[in-house]
Amino acid sequence: MKTTTRFDAAIHKLYTAFHSNQLNPICCKQCAVGNILDNTDSWKHVSDHHGSLNLNYVGQVHQSMGRKFNGYTPIELLQIEKAFLEACGLETPLHHRxxxxxxxxxxxVLFQGLSAVITLLCKFDNIPNVMDYKRVFKSSEMAITKK
Structure with a gap:
């Protein structure tokens, strides 16, 4: 399967974070987007609320200029983060209540979040969903029936 450079880089970073216990939905540097952006929290300045899909003025400027962060636009980053947080069971936008x-x-919990993010990344890049386990079984069934 052919993938994109940004997809490969994001998957590698998320996989590494998951297996090294560096994935945390509450921390802006260790959440899905924080890890994709090399454990920085500068991305949080494109929205006023963590887990929101609303770009603030800074985010709108970056979006309109076509700015990308490790290959992803500001709105894509917000979509990734929202998918991750909600799949981890958090209500968005984040608030202590x-x-x-x-x-x-x-x-x-983290695996659920990671799965949702990978599904979204596949959708962004028009890649078949690598998390769709049904495809694996379907391929195995087809191989068995051909014998």
């Missing part, structure tokens, strides 16, 4: 899981760094 909003719903959140009892253990946001539980591997099962």
């Amino acid at each position: 909003h719903k959140k899981p009892s253990n946001s760094t539980d591997k099962n």
Whole structure:
């Protein structure tokens, strides 16, 4: 399967973060976007609320200029972050009163978030969803029936 450079880089960073316990939905530097952007939190300045899809003035300027951060536009970064947070069980935009899981760094919780992000990244780059396990079984069934 042919993928894009930005997809490969993002997947590598997210995989590494997941397996080295550096993925945390509450931390702007260790969330999905924070890891994709090399553990920086500068991306949070494109929106006024963590987990929102609304670009603020700074975000709108970057978006209109065609600016990309490690290959992703500001609106794509917000979509990635929202997908990650919500799949991890957090209510968006983040607020101390909003719903959140009892253990946001539980591997099962993080895997759900990671799966949602990878699905979205595939969609962005028109790549078949690598997280769709049904395709693996379908390929195996087709190979068995051809024998």
